[in-house]
Amino acid sequence: MLTSKCMKGVTQGYPLGIQAREVKVTESEFNIDFVSRVIPKLDYDTLWTAADGLGYSTDLPKTLVENYESNEDFLKKIHHVLLEIEVLEGDLICPETGRKFPITSGIPNMLLNEDEVKY
């Protein structure tokens, strides 16, 4: 859901690309209700593309499956990419300018230099 709209000359800035140098995979408790509640809040295409960029898209269907609430297998996969994979070090990349926004200790830095600011 992050964009690089803040930049001069960028209109959409979405979706941002993602590149990881260090990924942490931690196991976390699977909560079926929780995952099914989160899915409608997501832009599935973007999630898939992000997972793909990180190399975790192999078992993930390209489009949102129907009746996912009752598809435990699918929900488990979403749980995995959403909650268990964390990019510790890497970059978010503006799709229009290629500008990289560094991710450090899992926190993206969207600050710009003065000459890049739109307003």
Place this chain on the structure above:
Amino acid sequence: MNESSALRKYILWFAYEHLDFRFQEIESIASLLNVDLTWIHKSAENPFWLVEVRSEEDVVKLTSRSVTLRYAIELWSSSSQREDFHDQLKSLPTAFTAPYFDENVSYKVKVEVFGSSQTQAEKVQRIESFSYLPLKGPVKLNNPDVSFQYIEYYGHDTVNIPCEPHHFYFGRIVSEGQRDLIKKLSLKSRKFIGNTSMDPQLSLIMANQALVKNGSLVYDPFVGSGSLLIGAAQFGGLVMGADLDYLMVHGMSRPTRKQARHKPRHEENILANMKQYGFAHRYVDVVVADFALPLWHDSFKLDAIITDPPYGVREAVERLGTAKEDKNISDRHLPTHIPCKIHYSMAQLLHDLLSFAAKHLRMGARLVTWIPVIRLEYDESQLPRHDCLRLIANSEQILSTNGSRRLLTYGKIGEPKEETRTIVEEEETYRQKYSRYIEENRKHKMEDDHKGKKFKNSTE
């Protein structure tokens, strides 16, 4: 159950703290959990309020979320006259009281004298004044089956305490509020805090105002040390935040806790706090970003925004800006390498915040935020307004003789269009007011510092 008992009366016993927040908190919880309630008695001073709800379940719902409530008590008797009070109690229908007076039901009677004090002997005497109640069960002080509460309310004049209480109450304790959370989430034991961390009670109140529930997506655009996210996560919110201060969100600013100064500082960040309380799975993300610039996709929709914006009282109000030459911001070892920041005006910030909320909240969702106020000059009609947001609640926290801050709760009532207006006061007015506000606070702080001097031992 017959018709007359279908509507039940309860005493809501509030903590004597944050008085102006109690009503709004209960109203918010009632609207979140679909509780129909009718106020019978509420007052600015008295911490014992009376409500009517449809069922006991409803009152339990209120205490399941409230941090301003101590107890909910089923009302058995209430009067300003001692005799009348006892008469009411004596004439309760047996069908109503019998289940609690049964010989197999253990019980205890608690006594509260609000606004006065009592010795152990006086307490025993008070309990004995109810000897006419046909209580047959065994007395049990720990975890009894039923707890009765007797209350004598003496008012607030601590100098001239009246001989007779202003009011008498008796009832059966139904449930307890969430005051324990205040201790559980205490800043004293929290891994990562900053000098702007909000105390847990107010953070929880804010989460209640924002109607946070399981799975709500909650955002704080001025997240700092993330204290507001803790309150929201406690009630099931999925939390995210942003802040301009790279060092702060990375837990690299100067530690505010003395004893922490020599400890290794890793694992001191918002995620560490979330883990500490077992909320790691509710942590979505934190981003370093300037609120003055657009960051989110239009389709990004939130269930709540809770925030404590920078008003230049304790921290600089900044945004990224022009002027000096830039440096490499991603270099974490050089804290000076941060893009230069220009003053972010209060009027502009409020304007941006309301517009952001109108755009990114889902319909009906809430923005909960603070605004500093000079008490004598406060004028409700001057509060920031937006065509798509309705002011739902407004509670004051008094900070000094002249200064206070108000917690504002807005609900989204419309989608913004081209011609939508946001109304904030002229910048000039704000500037004049807030420079005075800051001055007030500084004076206040200096007095505090002065008082606390002998306890402090500066190591700087």
